[in-house]
Amino acid sequence: MGDSSAVPQAVRTAWQNHIERYSGLPILDLCRAAGRQLIVQLPFPAAGYAPALRQELMMALGPGGEAWQVEVTWHVPAATPRAGFTPLPGIAHVVAIASGKGGVGKSTVAVNLAAALHREGARVGILDADIYGPSQGRLLGFNGRATSSDGRHLDPVVRHGIASMSIAYLVERDTAMIWRGPMVTQALQQMLHDTAWGELDYLLIDLPPGTGDIQLTLAQRVPLSGAVGITTPQELALDDARRAMAMFGQVAVPLLGIVENMAFHVCPRCGLEEDLFGHGGGARLARELGIPLLGQLPLVKRIQELSEQGLPMVLAEPQDSATAAYLDIARRMAGMLAGAPAHALPEIIISDD
Ligand SMILES: Nc1ncnc2c1ncn2[C@@H]1O[C@H](COP(=O)(O)OP(=O)(O)OP(=O)(O)O)[C@@H](O)[C@H]1O
Numbered sequence: 434m435g436d437s438s439a440v441p442q443a444v445r446t447a448w449q450n451h452i453e454r455y456s457g458l459p460i461l462d463l464c465r466a467a468g469r470q471l472i473v474q475l476p477f478p479a480a481g482y483a484p485a486l487r488q489e490l491m492m493a494l495g496p497g498g499e500a501w502q503v504e505v506t507w508h509v510p511a512a513t514p515r516a517g518f519t520p521l522p523g524i525a526h527v528v529a530i531a532s533g534k535g536g537v538g539k540s541t542v543a544v545n546l547a548a549a550l551h552r553e554g555a556r557v558g559i560l561d562a563d564i565y566g567p568s569q570g571r572l573l574g575f576n577g578r579a580t581s582s583d584g585r586h587l588d589p590v591v592r593h594g595i596a597s598m599s600i601a602y603l604v605e606r607d608t609a610m611i612w613r614g615p616m617v618t619q620a621l622q623q624m625l626h627d628t629a630w631g632e633l634d635y636l637l638i639d640l641p642p643g644t645g646d647i648q649l650t651l652a653q654r655v656p657l658s659g660a661v662g663i664t665t666p667q668e669l670a671l672d673d674a675r676r677a678m679a680m681f682g683q684v685a686v687p688l689l690g691i692v693e694n695m696a697f698h699v700c701p702r703c704g705l706e707e708d709l710f711g712h713g714g715g716a717r718l719a720r721e722l723g724i725p726l727l728g729q730l731p732l733v734k735r736i737q738e739l740s741e742q743g744l745p746m747v748l749a750e751p752q753d754s755a756t757a758a759y760l761d762i763a764r765r766m767a768g769m770l771a772g773a774p775a776h777a778l779p780e781i782i783i784s785d786d
Pocket residue numbers: 532534535536537538539540541542563566568640641642694695730731732733734735736737738740
């Protein structure tokens with residue numbers, strides 16, 4: 434890969450300024466030629482995006498471009514683990530979905546990002562790390578119990594093509610509520626390590642709000658490829674999100690970017706867009722941390738209704754504009770994981786207050 438020397442000069446000239454938008458990588462770095470074939474291999478799942486990119490690249494070849502067959506494929510390379518960490522067997526990337534403030538929509542974003550990655554062709558799992566308030570069972574439409582086929586490992590629950598594990602699949606609703614710190618972190622470690630996840634491109638971890646034991650355990654003991662911060666636009670949520678991201682930054686977990694949820698409301702009757710919770714907060718936070726704003730999601734009643742039914746928006750409403758936003762964010766996130774050094778994260782200075 435990246436052997437663009439084999440790519441003929443005419444093609445190199447046509448594509449020389451073309452940067453792939455999600456990974457930030459030059460197209461020529463992703464391209465090789467085989468006879469009349471130009472094969473562009475993206476480092477993230479792209480079943481839905483590949484045809485559009487292919488079209489774009491063919492256009493860019495200009496007159497005479499028909500002489501070429503352009504093929505856009507993809508392959509998710511496994512993460513290079515942080516120093517001192519061993520990758521989880523079979524899992525290419527573990528990504529934490531975090532927020533400071535509760536109720537900003539982490540779990541909803543996590544399940545829809547999982548659905549988006551699945552739609553793009555990836556093998557995806559979700560670990561519900563919210564021991565006191567698990568919600569992935571509800572979001573995925575499962576209220577049963579996890580089983581064990583071999584008597585040693587937990588079988589992940591697979592719904593809508595997404596593998597998941599949650600404390601709600603394992604113990605009675607009130608049992609975990611009274612657990613203290615060490616029990617909670619032990620439960621988390623067991624769900625992570627004792628689940629037979631199989632081969633996954635991405636394992637998303639849906640975190641509880643805040644910066645407690647669970648977040649610390651994850652940051653310090655789990656081979657995370659990165660963390661995504663979820664916030665709503667208002668200042669209060671931003672302060673908390675800043676703190677949550679700082680915690681990951683301190684232990685050198687790459688901060689992949691910020692998602693601003695409930696960024697605006699579209700009036701279902703007149704189509705007018707309104708900022709309910711302020712404006713531009715997510716972008717400000719991203720700028721301050723020196724990381725990308727991965728995207729903004731609208732406040733839409735349908736997202737909440739579908740959640741109640743155990744259906745991710747991305748799968749239930751494939752053509753909706755909110756779905757398009759989730760897909761875009763998922764590609765950006767996956768692109769960041771594989772991206773150009775320009776994507777690399779600046780060092781952030783964190784104070785404890
Ligand atoms: N973009 C959205 N539009 C409308 N409703 C949303 C949106 N995102 C999330 N919600 C709703 O907001 C509520 C909170 O979402 P969710 O449970 O995902 O938040 P959370 O950050 O995971 O909360 P907690 O901190 O309790 O874990 C849910 O009722 C969910 O359906």
